[in-house]
Amino acid sequence: MKLMHIITSIFLIILLFKLFPALTVSAEASETVFTNGKAKIDFTDSNTTGTVRINMVSESDKRVKVTISKNEENSQTYAYNLQNNTTAEIYPLQMGDGEYIVKIWFQATGSRYSLGMTGRYSVKLSDVNAPFLNPNQYVNYSDESKITKIAADLTKDCLNELEKVEEIYKFVIHGLEYDMHKADTVQSSYLPSVDAIVDIGKGICFDYAAVFAAMLRSVDVPAKLVTGYVKPDNEYHAWNEFYLKDEGGWFKINEMKFDGRKFERIDPTFDSTSKSSRKVLQFIGDGTNYTKFQEY
Numbered sequence: 234m235k236l237m238h239i240i241t242s243i244f245l246i247i248l249l250f251k252l253f254p255a256l257t258v259s260a261e262a263s264e265t266v267f268t269n270g271k272a273k274i275d276f277t278d279s280n281t282t283g284t285v286r287i288n289m290v291s292e293s294d295k296r297v298k299v300t301i302s303k304n305e306e307n308s309q310t311y312a313y314n315l316q317n318n319t320t321a322e323i324y325p326l327q328m329g330d331g332e333y334i335v336k337i338w339f340q341a342t343g344s345r346y347s348l349g350m351t352g353r354y355s356v357k358l359s360d361v362n363a364p365f366l367n368p369n370q371y372v373n374y375s376d377e378s379k380i381t382k383i384a385a386d387l388t389k390d391c392l393n394e395l396e397k398v399e400e401i402y403k404f405v406i407h408g409l410e411y412d413m414h415k416a417d418t419v420q421s422s423y424l425p426s427v428d429a430i431v432d433i434g435k436g437i438c439f440d441y442a443a444v445f446a447a448m449l450r451s452v453d454v455p456a457k458l459v460t461g462y463v464k465p466d467n468e469y470h471a472w473n474e475f476y477l478k479d480e481g482g483w484f485k486i487n488e489m490k491f492d493g494r495k496f497e498r499i500d501p502t503f504d505s506t507s508k509s510s511r512k513v514l515q516f517i518g519d520g521t522n523y524t525k526f527q528e529y
Contacts, residue, residue: 283363
């Protein structure tokens with residue numbers, strides 16, 4: 234819930250992106266892979282996974298940022314950190330079909346960055362929900378993750394998608410508690426580690442949303458980690474949306490109605506911290522209380 238300081242550096246990168254949109258030093262290695270000796274942008278599986286894989290070619294002692302936008306007027310720009318070693322990271326292409334522009338920025342001095350390379354690729358998703366069915370830097374899990382195995386066990390006897398969501402939701406809201414100390418001290422570079430969060434049993438809203446999204450995706454239910462603002466104080470917050478491919482139904486745990494074939498909002502942090510109070514559930518159910526900023 235106290236995530237405002239996490240995105241301070243993101244706005245700086247977005248500003249740089251707007252100031253230098255034409256600067257490019259990309260080098261195309263193939264139709265889907267771009268590299269210039271410093272970094273690599275790999276769109277090889279983008280149409281099927283809804284993600285792009287990026288890594289440094291060699292280690293650096295400087296910070297590295299990534300911005301992703303679409304080649305469209307008024308496109309949103311998503312900004313991320315990239316590890317300055319050679320580990321590949323996965324980023325979502327969550328804005329639908331179209332040409333994506335990926336830029337990598339290298340730290341110059343302090344909070345100033347210079348554009349290091351650019352890659353462009355026209356994405357045509359095989360599944361419109363692919364970005365919300367696969368791991369990425371914010372919703373980071375694998376087949377070997379602890380949460381994947383927990384989710385599989387929780388849902389093994391479920392008869393439909395809504396039952397899967399309910400079992401995982403109960404696990405998250407009852408298994409985690411809000412960490413006030415972490416909320417007050419979290420750093421701007423923080424990324425959730427879903428297995429560690431479950432092991433510790435507490436976290437901030439970013440953590441709740443990451444665990445819930447990862448567990449749902451692992452059982453083939455499309456799920457978003459959403460960031461934005463909530464009333465009454467426009468506090469920065471993270472919550473979830475999930476997609477039911479079937480007819481939907483009533484959510485037994487809090488008696489909310491979810492229609493099939495669309496994304497539905499749910500807020501595991503508020504539900505957990507309020508112990509599913511009726512007042513808070515009514516708040517969550519009222520879409521006017523939430524203003525979405527970005528989704529992952």
